[in-house]
Amino acid sequence: MTNRRDFLKLAGLGGVVFASGLSRFAIGADGKHASGAMAEDFYFVQLSDTHWGFSGPPNPEAKSTLKKAVAAVNSLATQPDFVIFTGDLTHTTDDPKERRKRLAEFRDIVAELKVKQVRYIPGEHDASLDKGEAYQEFFGNTHYTFDHKGIHFITLDNVSDPAGRIGDEQLAWLEGDLKALAKDAKIVVFTHRPLFDLYPQWDWATRDGAKAMDLLMPYQNVTVFYGHIHQEHHHMTGHIPHHAAKSLIFPLPVAGSQPKRAPLPWDAAQPFKGLGFREVEADVKPNKFDIKELTIKAS
Amino acid sequence: MVKQQRNLLWLGLVALLGGGMIGAYVFATPTEQVIKINSKKFVFIPNQITLKKGTPVILQFTSEDVMMGFYVPELGLRTDVIPGQVRELRVVPEKIGNFAFVCDVFCGSGHEDMNGMLSVVE
Ligand SMILES: [Cu+2]
Ligand SMILES: [Fe+2]
Numbered sequence: 001m002t003n004r005r006d007f008l009k010l011a012g013l014g015g016v017v018f019a020s021g022l023s024r025f026a027i028g029a030d031g032k033h034a035s036g037a038m039a040e041d042f043y044f045v046q047l048s049d050t051h052w053g054f055s056g057p058p059n060p061e062a063k064s065t066l067k068k069a070v071a072a073v074n075s076l077a078t079q080p081d082f083v084i085f086t087g088d089l090t091h092t093t094d095d096p097k098e099r100r101k102r103l104a105e106f107r108d109i110v111a112e113l114k115v116k117q118v119r120y121i122p123g124e125h126d127a128s129l130d131k132g133e134a135y136q137e138f139f140g141n142t143h144y145t146f147d148h149k150g151i152h153f154i155t156l157d158n159v160s161d162p163a164g165r166i167g168d169e170q171l172a173w174l175e176g177d178l179k180a181l182a183k184d185a186k187i188v189v190f191t192h193r194p195l196f197d198l199y200p201q202w203d204w205a206t207r208d209g210a211k212a213m214d215l216l217m218p219y220q221n222v223t224v225f226y227g228h229i230h231q232e233h234h235h236m237t238g239h240i241p242h243h244a245a246k247s248l249i250f251p252l253p254v255a256g257s258q259p260k261r262a263p264l265p266w267d268a269a270q271p272f273k274g275l276g277f278r279e280v281e282a283d284v285k286p287n288k289f290d291i292k293e294l295t296i297k298a299s
Numbered sequence: 300m301v302k303q304q305r306n307l308l309w310l311g312l313v314a315l316l317g318g319g320m321i322g323a324y325v326f327a328t329p330t331e332q333v334i335k336i337n338s339k340k341f342v343f344i345p346n347q348i349t350l351k352k353g354t355p356v357i358l359q360f361t362s363e364d365v366m367m368g369f370y371v372p373e374l375g376l377r378t379d380v381i382p383g384q385v386r387e388l389r390v391v392p393e394k395i396g397n398f399a400f401v402c403d404v405f406c407g408s409g410h411e412d413m414n415g416m417l418s419v420v421e
Binding site for chain 1 (some may be wrong): 305318332366368370372373379399400401402403404405407410412414
């Protein structure tokens with residue numbers, strides 16, 4: 001199991017750790033996979049909203065931020081079991097050629113990660129204008145499942161439909177996948193948009209997200225990790241926690257705190273402020289996840 | 300080609316009934332005000348709409364370029380806005396206040412700026 005204090009020290013990261021009342025939560029009682037295999041402790045890293053291809057005053061370091069994030073993950077003393085990018089890998093463009101160029105550059109930059117187990121899901125910037133066509137050429141399916149050390153991971157695509165719907169076909173697929181699981185199976189969902197109505201006035205919602213939540217509700221140990229809102233946020237739907245990750249391009253304001261959902265301005269005195277990624281540790285013995293928010297270095 | 304889509308809107312009104320606006324779709328009568336709202340990347344024109352409480356109006360939507368969505372979450376009021384079509388919502392404002400609206404169909408780099416305010420006054 002990772003020793004977190006060592007980890008933070010050795011990584012030389014900013015050491016800004018935002019803990020929250022929801023950052024520890026139970027994921028199951030028996031430490032066992034649905035198949036009965038013993039689960040082991042591990043951790044993964046979630047990065048989100050890198051918006052490769054963005055340029056503008058909200059991030060004058062846009063060309064280097066993703067590379068710094070890759071370097072920061074590579075400098076972690078204990079490498080994570082896997083890394084997941086939860087959407088908006090690239091910043092959108094109307095030009096299909098430019099979109100593919102950005103996806104290719106993104107792929108090449110993250111190929112520098114030491115961790116070879118890297119997973120992706122799309123955001124609306126990657127996939128909404130061509131229904132995920134270019135994204136799939138580079139990263140394959142937009143929704144899929146995998147199992148790792150006793151946890152069943154499900155990724156949901158709520159962006160290939162520009163209206164921000166999961167869609168009935170994918171919901172039926174989710175229902176079928178869940179059916180095979182025990183009610184106390186440990187389940188982690190990755191998605192881009194919030195599955196609940198966080199702030200629909202800013203399009204911070206999934207139009208049929210409630211249908212996915214209804215399907216997940218009977219399961220006792222479900223946790224959702226998502227992106228899209230470019231800030232840390234924690235919310236409960238009944239017993240199911242949702243954890244939004246920071247962005248790696250620019251932070252967005254707190255919901256409704258300003259008239260427009262314009263990026264928070266870059267602060268030259270504190271470059272990369274508000275950006276970061278997170279480490280999520282699955283402590284399967286006490287059956288908890290720990291979330292640590294990490295920053296990237298300015299120089 | 301501009302096609303009227305009144306029948307589809309009828310369905311949209313089911314959502315209206317629970318949302319602080321009430322209305323049953325009827326064709327615009329000459330006395331009812333029609334407010335035209337045009338959309339293009341990445342604006343609604345106008346993006347400030349003021350309605351009088353209790354006075355029915357027809358909101359009439361068009362798009363110059365790509366598909367958009369007009370959505371007022373707090374009022375449960377929404378319609379797709381499709382190039383080449385005219386979409387209408389008949390609304391009877393019941394609740395005084397300012398209600399943010401947003402484009403809820405991703406339309407490109409600038410989509411995040413596409414919003415506005417619907418104000419209902421006495
Ligand atoms: Cu997004
Ligand atoms: Fe984003």
